[in-house]
Amino acid sequence: MSNPARGSHGTPDRTPDPARQFVHEFAEGSKEQKRLLGGKGANLAEMTNLGLPVPPGFTISTEACRYYLAEGREPEGLAQEVDRHLARLEAERGKQLGAQEDPLLVSVRSGAMYSMPGMMDTVLDIGLHDGSVAGLAAESGDERFAWDSYRRLIQMFGKTVLGIDGRLFDDALERMKRDRGVTSDLGLGVSDLRDLVAEHKAVVRDRTGRDFPQDPREQLDMAIRAVFESWNTERARAYRRQERIPHDLGTAVNVMAMVYGNLGPNSGTGVAFTRDPATGRPGVYGDYLTDAQGEDVVAGIRNTVALQELEHIDKRSYDELLRIMALLEEHYKDLCDIEFTIERGKLWMLQTRVGKRTAAAAFQMAVQLVDDGVIDLDEALRRVTGAQLAHLMFPQFDKSSGTAPLAHGVPASPGAAVGAAVFDSAEAVARRDRGERVILVRQETNPDDLPGMLVAEGILTSRGGKTSHAAVVARGMGKTCVVGADALEIDTGRRRFTVHGAEVREGDVISVDGTTGAVYRGEIAVVPSPVMRDLQSGGRPDTARPDTARQDAAGADGAAAVVHAVRRLMRHADSVARLGVHANADTPQDAERARRLGARGIGLCRTEHMFLGERRHYVEDLILAETGEQQDKALDALLPLQRDDFAGIFEAMNDLPVTIRLIDPPLHEFLPDLTELAVKVAVARERGEPDEDDERLLQAVRKQHERNPMLGLRGVRLGLVVPGLVGMQVRAIAEAAVAHKRAGGTPRPEVMVPLVGGAEELELLRAEIEAVLADVRAGSGVDVPIAIGTMIELPRAALTAGRIAGSAEFFSFGTNDLTQTTWGFSRDDVEGEFFGAYLDKGIFTVSPFEAIDEEGVGRLIEIAVAEGRAARPGLVLGVCGEHGGDPASVRFFDRAGLDYVSCSPYRVPIARLEAGRAAVTGHGGGSDTR
Numbered sequence: 027m028s029n030p031a032r033g034s035h036g037t038p039d040r041t042p043d044p045a046r047q048f049v050h051e052f053a054e055g056s057k058e059q060k061r062l063l064g065g066k067g068a069n070l071a072e073m074t075n076l077g078l079p080v081p082p083g084f085t086i087s088t089e090a091c092r093y094y095l096a097e098g099r100e101p102e103g104l105a106q107e108v109d110r111h112l113a114r115l116e117a118e119r120g121k122q123l124g125a126q127e128d129p130l131l132v133s134v135r136s137g138a139m140y141s142m143p144g145m146m147d148t149v150l151d152i153g154l155h156d157g158s159v160a161g162l163a164a165e166s167g168d169e170r171f172a173w174d175s176y177r178r179l180i181q182m183f184g185k186t187v188l189g190i191d192g193r194l195f196d197d198a199l200e201r202m203k204r205d206r207g208v209t210s211d212l213g214l215g216v217s218d219l220r221d222l223v224a225e226h227k228a229v230v231r232d233r234t235g236r237d238f239p240q241d242p243r244e245q246l247d248m249a250i251r252a253v254f255e256s257w258n259t260e261r262a263r264a265y266r267r268q269e270r271i272p273h274d275l276g277t278a279v280n281v282m283a284m285v286y287g288n289l290g291p292n293s294g295t296g297v298a299f300t301r302d303p304a305t306g307r308p309g310v311y312g313d314y315l316t317d318a319q320g321e322d323v324v325a326g327i328r329n330t331v332a333l334q335e336l337e338h339i340d341k342r343s344y345d346e347l348l349r350i351m352a353l354l355e356e357h358y359k360d361l362c363d364i365e366f367t368i369e370r371g372k373l374w375m376l377q378t379r380v381g382k383r384t385a386a387a388a389f390q391m392a393v394q395l396v397d398d399g400v401i402d403l404d405e406a407l408r409r410v411t412g413a414q415l416a417h418l419m420f421p422q423f424d425k426s427s428g429t430a431p432l433a434h435g436v437p438a439s440p441g442a443a444v445g446a447a448v449f450d451s452a453e454a455v456a457r458r459d460r461g462e463r464v465i466l467v468r469q470e471t472n473p474d475d476l477p478g479m480l481v482a483e484g485i486l487t488s489r490g491g492k493t494s495h496a497a498v499v500a501r502g503m504g505k506t507c508v509v510g511a512d513a514l515e516i517d518t519g520r521r522r523f524t525v526h527g528a529e530v531r532e533g534d535v536i537s538v539d540g541t542t543g544a545v546y547r548g549e550i551a552v553v554p555s556p557v558m559r560d561l562q563s564g565g566r567p568d569t570a571r572p573d574t575a576r577q578d579a580a581g582a583d584g585a586a587a588v589v590h591a592v593r594r595l596m597r598h599a600d601s602v603a604r605l606g607v608h609a610n611a612d613t614p615q616d617a618e619r620a621r622r623l624g625a626r627g628i629g630l631c632r633t634e635h636m637f638l639g640e641r642r643h644y645v646e647d648l649i650l651a652e653t654g655e656q657q658d659k660a661l662d663a664l665l666p667l668q669r670d671d672f673a674g675i676f677e678a679m680n681d682l683p684v685t686i687r688l689i690d691p692p693l694h695e696f697l698p699d700l701t702e703l704a705v706k707v708a709v710a711r712e713r714g715e716p717d718e719d720d721e722r723l724l725q726a727v728r729k730q731h732e733r734n735p736m737l738g739l740r741g742v743r744l745g746l747v748v749p750g751l752v753g754m755q756v757r758a759i760a761e762a763a764v765a766h767k768r769a770g771g772t773p774r775p776e777v778m779v780p781l782v783g784g785a786e787e788l789e790l791l792r793a794e795i796e797a798v799l800a801d802v803r804a805g806s807g808v809d810v811p812i813a814i815g816t817m818i819e820l821p822r823a824a825l826t827a828g829r830i831a832g833s834a835e836f837f838s839f840g841t842n843d844l845t846q847t848t849w850g851f852s853r854d855d856v857e858g859e860f861f862g863a864y865l866d867k868g869i870f871t872v873s874p875f876e877a878i879d880e881e882g883v884g885r886l887i888e889i890a891v892a893e894g895r896a897a898r899p900g901l902v903l904g905v906c907g908e909h910g911g912d913p914a915s916v917r918f919f920d921r922a923g924l925d926y927v928s929c930s931p932y933r934v935p936i937a938r939l940e941a942g943r944a945a946v947t948g949h950g951g952g953s954d955t956r
C-alpha cells in the first residue's frame with residue numbers, strides 16, 4: 027500500500043531476508059545506521075568506535091523486529107546469533123550471564139530510528155535470579171545492592187515483559203516504606219528488600235500463574251521479545267501518529283553489560299547536555315543523582331542535583347565527563363545529550379544522541395553554532411524546520427495583564443496554554459471530546475498519561491525537572507509544559523490542588539506559561555508571538571526589539587534572541603531558495619498580510635469567495651435568468667463589484683503576479699438548500715398561498731441538484747456552460763488592470779482556468795478569454811499582458827499535460843482536488859470518517875490531504891511537469907493546494923522542479939524556510955531533525 031510519507035521517511039522493505047545478519051556488535055556499527063540499529067544502537071556504536079567507555083554489548087537490528095512483528099516469531103538463526111554475541115560478551119567481561127558466582131547481568135533496551143522517549147520497553151538487571159543474587163552480593167560486597175537490583179528486575183520484568191499492572195509492585199514498595207517508617211527506598215535494608223522480592227515474586231505467581239523465570243537465558247529471550255512487541259503498544263502507536271513516524275520501521279534491541287549507579291555514594295547516574303538546551307550557549311548543563319539507576323533520573327522520583335555538583339562529589343569522573351562532552355560535540359557538531367553512570371568512581375557512557383530541543387532553542391542554537399564557527403549557515407538552515415517555525419509563530423501570554431502567578435515551575439516546553447484543570451488522562455480525553463480545552467495536572471507523568479497529554483493544551487506537574495518524562499514528551503510534541511511546580515499540592519483523588527492555601531478544583535480554568543514557568547488562575551489573554559510580529563513587520567528593524575517596558579529582562583532577551591535567529595535564518599533561506607513562495611489570498615487585506623509575510627505574488631485568488639454573503643443573490647439572479655436580457659443584467663451588476671475586488675488586490679500586490687482563478691464551485695452552492703426550499707413551497711401550497719418566485723427557484727434548484735457536486739458542474743465546465751460568466755470575470759480583471767496601470771501601478775494579473783480535464787476544454791475557453799482581453803485592449807488603448815494558464819487537478823489533466831500546455835502559459839497544481847480524484851477520496855468527508863482507521867493500520871502516516879502522496883499524486887505531478895515542459899519550455903509551474911504550505915510537501919515540490927508554491931498567508935514564512943532548506947538539502951531526501 028502507498029505511504030505518503032514514504033519519500034520523507036524512507037520506509038524500509040517489510041520482509042527482510044532471513045539469511046541476513048540480525049545481531050551486530052557495538053564496534054561494528056556507526057551513527058549513520060539509525061535505520062538498521064536504531065538511534066541508540068547507532069550512537070552506542072559511534073561512541074564505542076570513538077574509544078569512549080561504553081559497556082560492551084550488541085544490537086539486534088530493526089530488521090529482526092520487523093520480521094518478528096510480521097511473522098509472529100523470531101527469524102531463523104536469531105537465537106544462535108544471540109548465543110554467539112552473548113558468548114563474546116561473557117568472554118570480554120569474564121563472567122557468565124546469571125552465573126551463581128559473579129554473574130554477568132545485562133540491560134535490554136529498545137531503540138528505534140526516531141527517538142520515542144518512554145514509549146517502549148527497557149529491562150535492567152537481566153540475569154538475576156535466586157541463585158545469582160548471592161553471587162552478585164559477594165562480588166559487589168554489597169548485599170543490599172544485590173537485593174535492590176533483584177527487586178527492581180522483578181518489578182520491571184513483571185510490568186514490561188509479563189504485562190502485570192505496575193501499580194501492584196509500586197504499592198508493595200510504598201507499603202514496605204510505610205511499614206518501616208522510611209520515606210525513600212534508600213531507607214530500606216537488606217531484609218526489607220528480601221521481603222520485597224518475595225512479595226514481588228508472589229505478585230508474579232498470582233498474576234501469571236507461573237514463577238518468575240529463573241533461567242537467565244529465558245529472561246533474556248523474553249525481554250527481547252517484549253521489546254519487539256512494545257513497538258506496537260497503544261501508546262507507541264499514538265506517539266507515532268502524532269509525530270508522523272511510520273508504523274513499519276520497528277525497533278532495535280540493545281543488549282548491554284550492566285554497570286551500576288546504585289553501588290553506594292561513590293556511584294550515581296545522570297544526564298548531561300553539551301550546551302544549554304534552551305539557547306545553545308556553551309556551558310555545563312544536566313542533572314546528577316547519587317546512588318541511583320538511570321531510570322530514577324528520568325522518572326523524576328528523587329531530586330537531582332545540578333551537574334556542576336559532580337565536581338565536588340567525584341572530580342575525576344567529572345573531568346572525564348567534560349572531556350567526553352567536548353569530544354562528542356566536536357564530533358557531532360551539535361548539542362549532544364548524554365546518559366551516563368558512575369560505578370564506584372568509574373565513568374560509563376550509556377547513551378548519547380543529538381539532543382532534542384525546543385523550536386526556540388533550535389533556531390538559537392543553529393545561529394549560535396554558526397557564530398562559534400562550528401557550522402555554516404547552510405547547515406544551520408538544515409537544522410531547523412518549518413514545523414519548528416510554526417511553533418514559534420504561536421501566541422504568547424500578554425505580560426501587561428498584570429495578573430500575579432499562582433506558582434512557578436520549571437519552564438519545560440514553551441507556549442501559552444489555557445484550559446480547565448484536569449487530574450487524569452481519562453478526564454482530559456472526556457472533556458476534550460466535549461470540546462473543552464484542558465490542562466493536564468499531574469504530580470509526574472508516565473507513558474500511560476499519553477492520551478491525556480495528546481489532547482491537552484498544556485501539561486503541568488509538581489515534580490520532576492527538564493529531563494522528566496513530562497518535559498521530554500511535551501517538548502517532543504511541541505506542547506506547552508511546566509514541570510516541578512512544587513508549591514502545588516496535588517490531590518488527584520479529590521481532584522484538586524492547593525497552592526499557598528488557594529484551591530483549584532477540577533474544571534477551574536488555569537493558564538500555563540511554558541516559556542517562563544508561571545502558572546496562573548483564570549484565563550490570561552494571549553498576544554501574538556514576537557516572531558510572528560517580526561515576520562509581519564516584513565523585517566523592519568525596529569520591531570525586532572521587544573517591548574522591554576512590558577517584559578521582564580530575561581524574557582525580553584530571550585525573545586530578542588529568537589527573533590534575531592529566525593530573521594537571520596529566514597534571510598539565508600530566501601537567499602538560497604530556488605522555489606518561490608506565493609500566497610492564496612482573495613481579499614486586499616489577505617494580500618497585504620501575505621506580502622508582509624514575504625509572499626512574492628498571489629498564486630491563487632479564489633473568485634467564488636467574492637460572491638458569498640450578501641452578494642450571493644447576484645449569482646442567484648444569473649442562474650435564474652430566463653432570457654439573454656436578464657442574464658446580461660445580472661452580469662452587468664456583478665462586473666463593477668468584481669472590478670473593485672481586483673483593483674484592491676492589484677494595489678496590494680503591485681508589481682507582483684496575481685493569479686486569478688475563474689469561478690469554480692458548483693452553481694447550486696449559490697442556491698438555497700433543496701430540502702428547505704421544497705418544504706417552504708409545500709407549506710405555502712398547502713396554505714393555498716403559493717409563491718411564484720419560490721416555485722421558480724425550486725424548479726431551478728431541482729435542475730441544478732447534483733449527487734456528486736464535487737464531480738459535477740464546476741470549474742471550466744461552468745465557464746463553458748453558463749454564457750457570459752467567464753467573459754464578465756475576465757473583463758473585470760482586464761479593466762481593473764488597465765485602471766491600475768493608468769494610475770501608475772504595475773499590474774501583473776494572470777487568468778487561471780480550474781478543473782480542466784482535456785485540452786479541448788481549455789482551448790475553447792481560452793478563445794473566449796483572449797477575445798475579451800483584445801476587446802478591453804482595443805477599447806482602452808492600454809496594453810496589460812495577461813498570461814492564461816490552467817490548474818492541473820484531475821489525473822486526466824496530468825496525463826495529457828503535453829497537449830494542455832499548448833493552450834496554457836502556466837500550470838498550477840490543485841493538489842486538493844488532485845488528491846481527491848487520484849485516491850477517489852471525497853475531500854469533505856473521509857478525514858473525519860475513516861482516516862483514523864487508515865492511520866492506525868499504517869496505510870499512510872499522515873493524511874494525503876495534508877502531506878503530498880509522493881508515490882501517487884506526486885507521480886502524476888512529475889509526469890505533468892515533464893510533459894508540460896517538453897511541450898512548452900517556458901511553462902511556469904506552481905502548486906496552490908493546501909500542500910503548498912506543508913513542510914514535507916514543499917521539499918517534494920522543489921525536487922519535482924516547480925517554480926513556486928502558494929499557500930495561506932500565515933504559512934508563507936514556513937514555506938519560505940522550507941524552500942531554503944530544500945535548496946541546501948539537495949535532492950537526496952534531506953536531513954530529518956526529528
Ligand code: PEP
Pocket residue numbers: 630632690819839840841842843844906907908
Ligand atoms: C485545489 O484543488 O487544490 C485547489 C487549490 O482548489 P480548491 O481547493 O479551491 O478546489
Ligand code: MG
Pocket residue numbers: 780819840842843
Ligand atoms: Mg480545486
